[in-house]
Amino acid sequence: xxxxxxxxxxxxxxxxxxxxxxxxxxxLPAFGDYQGPxxxxxxxxxxxxxxxxxxxMGTNFDVRGLDTMGEExxxxxxxxGVTLLLRDETRSRLAERRTRRxxxxxxxxxxxxxxxxxxxxxxxxxxxxxxxxxGGFQGGVVTAGAIVLLYLVGNHRDxxxxxxxxxxxxxxxxxxxxxxxxxxxxxxxxxxxxxxxFGLGTPGMLRSSGSIxxxxxxxxIAVTVAMLLLFAEFLETxxxxxxxxxxxx
Amino acid sequence: xxxxxLVPLQAVAFGLVALGAPLVVLTRDPLRQALVNGxxxxxxxxxxxxxxAPDPALSMLAVSGIGYPLVILAAVARVRGHERTExxxxx
Amino acid sequence: MSYLPFAVAAxxxxxxxxxxxxxRNLIHLAICLTVTQSSSYVLLLSVGYVKHGKAPIFIGTxxxxxxxxxxxxALTLTDIVVSVVVIALILALxxxxxxxxxxxDPDQITDIAG
Numbered sequence: 001x002x003x004x005x006x007x008x009x010x011x012x013x014x015x016x017x018x019x020x021x022x023x024x025x026x027x028l029p030a031f032g033d034y035q036g037p038x039x040x041x042x043x044x045x046x047x048x049x050x051x052x053x054x055x056x057m058g059t060n061f062d063v064r065g066l067d068t069m070g071e072e073x074x075x076x077x078x079x080x081g082v083t084l085l086l087r088d089e090t091r092s093r094l095a096e097r098r099t100r101r102x103x104x105x106x107x108x109x110x111x112x113x114x115x116x117x118x119x120x121x122x123x124x125x126x127x128x129x130x131x132x133x134x135g136g137f138q139g140g141v142v143t144a145g146a147i148v149l150l151y152l153v154g155n156h157r158d159x160x161x162x163x164x165x166x167x168x169x170x171x172x173x174x175x176x177x178x179x180x181x182x183x184x185x186x187x188x189x190x191x192x193x194x195x196x197x198f199g200l201g202t203p204g205m206l207r208s209s210g211s212i213x214x215x216x217x218x219x220x221i222a223v224t225v226a227m228l229l230l231f232a233e234f235l236e237t238x239x240x241x242x243x244x245x246x247x248x249x
Numbered sequence: 250x251x252x253x254x255l256v257p258l259q260a261v262a263f264g265l266v267a268l269g270a271p272l273v274v275l276t277r278d279p280l281r282q283a284l285v286n287g288x289x290x291x292x293x294x295x296x297x298x299x300x301x302a303p304d305p306a307l308s309m310l311a312v313s314g315i316g317y318p319l320v321i322l323a324a325v326a327r328v329r330g331h332e333r334t335e336x337x338x339x340x
Numbered sequence: 341m342s343y344l345p346f347a348v349a350a351x352x353x354x355x356x357x358x359x360x361x362x363x364r365n366l367i368h369l370a371i372c373l374t375v376t377q378s379s380s381y382v383l384l385l386s387v388g389y390v391k392h393g394k395a396p397i398f399i400g401t402x403x404x405x406x407x408x409x410x411x412x413x414a415l416t417l418t419d420i421v422v423s424v425v426v427i428a429l430i431l432a433l434x435x436x437x438x439x440x441x442x443x444x445d446p447d448q449i450t451d452i453a454g
Contacts, residue, residue: 032391039409145315234323274359
């Protein structure tokens with residue numbers, strides 16, 4: 001099948017799909033005309049029932065907690081897949097010794113400042129996730145980004161603990177498995193799986209929302225370590241000739 | 250029956266996103282496409298903020314600024330590294 | 341005019357699919373896949389929008405003010421982060437294909453050995 005025939009087939013397929021989309025859109029209610037009661041009900045009851053001011057996080061980890069557990073296991077399965085495809089023991093140990101360091105001092109200074117600031121912002125997003133917008137998922141990505149900056153601006157001894165895949169694997173399991181364990185704890189104490197059974201506290205304070213806080217931290221750890229593992233697996237430094245100043249490090 | 254229409258700010262945000270998507274697809278070099286994807290991500294963040302969704306906006310900001318460039322650049326670097334070692338082996 | 345958001349979502353989806361089908365580089369294909377995924381986020385958030393609604397965070401606002409739907413926002417935010425890791429898996433497959441066949445052009449990877 002030549003490329004021309006394939007493009008023709010693609011065009012006709014896209015036209016058909018576009019027609020289906022147009023027919024579907026014509027049946028939707030107008031933009032802003034939200035009909036269903038589920039959203040309105042949740043906005044009213046999550047704060048009194050669970051003491052969570054961030055209703056989206058309350059939905060994520062409590063009302064629809066099972067869906068988030070599924071998403072977290074998608075994350076875990078993808079990381080396992082990447083590990084199986086890319087992990088190569090012999091080559092990574094050889095390549096680690098020859099890393100190239102950034103030369104420009106201004107860039108390194110800004111980068112070092114950004115590592116600290118990014119790490120703090122990531123922790124803040126994680127910790128206050130169920131009070132203000134934020135949460136484990138967002139904070140996890142930002143924290144992992146700040147740690148990966150170490151690879152750019154530090155020498156390889158700074159970054160090495162975060163590159164050690166055997167050190168990172170247990171933390172990934174803690175994140176994903178911790179979620180299930182909290183759910184099983186609820187099951188073991190007689191209520192439904194993932195029911196909110198820890199003390200609820202005052203809304204707006206850090207100590208609130210019961211098991212939502214614990215699930216938030218479990219998913220934060222899972223996402224952070226997943227991003228670090230991804231970068232560690234993808235990374236394979238080229239074999240470059242050793243520079244004189246790198247010989248000491 | 251409420252007939253809801255778009256505020257001009259929302260119309261502009263939707264327009265920018267609709268303009269950005271074909272631009273990302275039409276950039277063929279993966280390295281350049283990573284940058285255009287980042288800009289498209291920023292336009293999506295503006296759209297999510299205008300639609301009163303701060304949590305997805307934060308997610309998209311973190312992901313398009315940190316997540317996608319990380320994996321795309323690492324993949325491109327590894328592909329070029331393989332090609333370079335293959336050239337060295339041939340020579 | 342009030343169907344523009346859904347039309348934009350459909351347009352982005354079609355553009356992404358066209359990009360995937362005409363791609364000559366596996367990494368370019370993965371990024372076009374992310375564009376297609378973003379169309380679903382735009383659709384979800386447009387469906388959940390309430391006219392004159394505020395964000396569903398009640399720390400400064402009184403309980404009872406009209407707010408937009410939180411369920412679609414919960415779906416979207418986890419989906420965005422998980423899609424990064426899934427794209428990483430697709431890129432790892434692309435790297436494996438490159439290692440085995442020497443090219444990242446999907447048109448030129450012809451032999452599929454079992």
